[in-house]
Amino acid sequence: MYKLLLQGKRWKLSQGVTRMQRLLLGLLFSTGISLLAYRRRSLSRSGIAGAIIAGTTTFGLGGWSWGLSLIFFFISSSIFSHFRAPDKAHTAADKFSKGGQRDIGQAAANGGIATLxxxxxxxxxxxxxxxxxxxxxxxxxxxxxxxxxxTELGVLSLQQPRLITTGKPVAPGTSGGITLPGTGAAALGALTLGVVFWLLQRCQKSLASLPLIALVSGLGGSMVDSILGATMQAMYYCPTCEKETERRIHNCGTRTRPMRGVTWLNNDVVNFIATLFGGLLAMAMHVIQAQVYRTKING
Structure with a gap:
């Protein structure tokens, strides 16, 4: 009995050391990547803190597959943010509330649910x-x-965006506007993330449905993002340029006035809600799949 208790204590100790090692490695890894991203102007100073918190937590408590999939999201997003950046600069300055440098609010909006x-x-x-x-x-x-x-690829589309709720043509970069290439990019991004995570899990048969779950939930969450952007997100109007924008101060320097939407529901909040929806949808799909599997086994 004493030997069994001793072995149990050693096992718990080894588990604790492993977790602490992962937390430390996650801290070092995420700090290094965050500082590199800051030098490349992909992160702001506050964004560094957000990225380190998310990276350390994900690596330490989730494991390597979780942490590396988070890094895949960040690196791929940064690459597409810089892709044909001059062509997107005017639209970004005109329409988007924030630029290419992600701050802590954007880190929480995109990675907060995943970190939790x-x-x-x-x-x-x-x-x-x-x-x-x-x-x-x-x-x-x-x-x-x-x-x-x-967002990053759809804004480059030659096809005119249409509002997801009404089909009305809108200017590129308008919240709630979608294009076929942009929707295709969303589907590809969601599926790729699912495949990457599954590969990092060594292609376990029990997780073979993850790419499909990622595709459906990711695309669904993206659609929720667009619907909220078209209906409830706070939008402003620049009287000087006579344009709709997410900015309280337009890039021309004019203070904008509220046009529609809920004041506190900015783009970061919309992204947070969308990722929450995507996470809940994926969990529901997994639970349903597990229940169907158990029914087949018992039947």
């Missing part, structure tokens, strides 16, 4: 609960990837 799910995964004692949280993480991160790819 990683925290829950690390604290959960039930394997079944961990699987649900893992699916939710994939869905939340797939939504962030889908939305970012759609």
């Amino acid at each position: 799910l990683a925290l829950g995964y690390g604290l959960a004692s039930s394997a079944s609960l961990q699987q649900v949280l893992q699916a939710g993480y994939t869905g939340a991160l797939a939504t962030a990837t889908a939305d970012t790819w759609a």
Whole structure:
């Protein structure tokens, strides 16, 4: 009995050391990448803090596959943000509330739900609960990837965007406006994130549905983002330029006036809600799939 207790204590100690090692490596890894991103003007100073918190938590409590998939999201998003940047500069300055340098608000909006799910995964004692949280993480991160790819690539489309709610033609960069290429980029981003996470999990058969879950939940979350952008997101009007924008101060220097939407529902809040929806949808899909599988086995 004494030997069994001693072995149990050693096992718990080794588990704790492993987690602490992952937390430390996550801290070092995320700090290095964040500083590099800051030098490349992909992150602001506050964005460094947000990225380090998300990276350390995800690596330490989720594991390597979680942390590396988060890095994939960040690197791919940064690449597409810089892709044909001069062609997007006018639209970004004219329409978007923030530029290409991501701050802590954007880090929380895109990675906050995923980070919370990683925290829950690390604290959960039930394997079944961990699987649900893992699916939710994939869905939340797939939504962030889908939305970012759609925004960065869709704005370059030669096709005129149309409002997702009414089909009315709108200017490129308008919140709630979608194009076929942009929607395709969203689907590709969500699916790619799911495939990357599955590959990092060594292509386990039990997780083979993750790419499909990521595709559906990521695309669904991206659509929620567009719907909120078209209906409830705070939008402003520049009387000087006679243009709609997300900015309180337009790039021309004019103070804008409220045009529509809920004042506190800015783009960061919309992104946070969208990733929450994507995570919840992915968890629901996993639960339904698990229930169907159990029914087949018992039947």
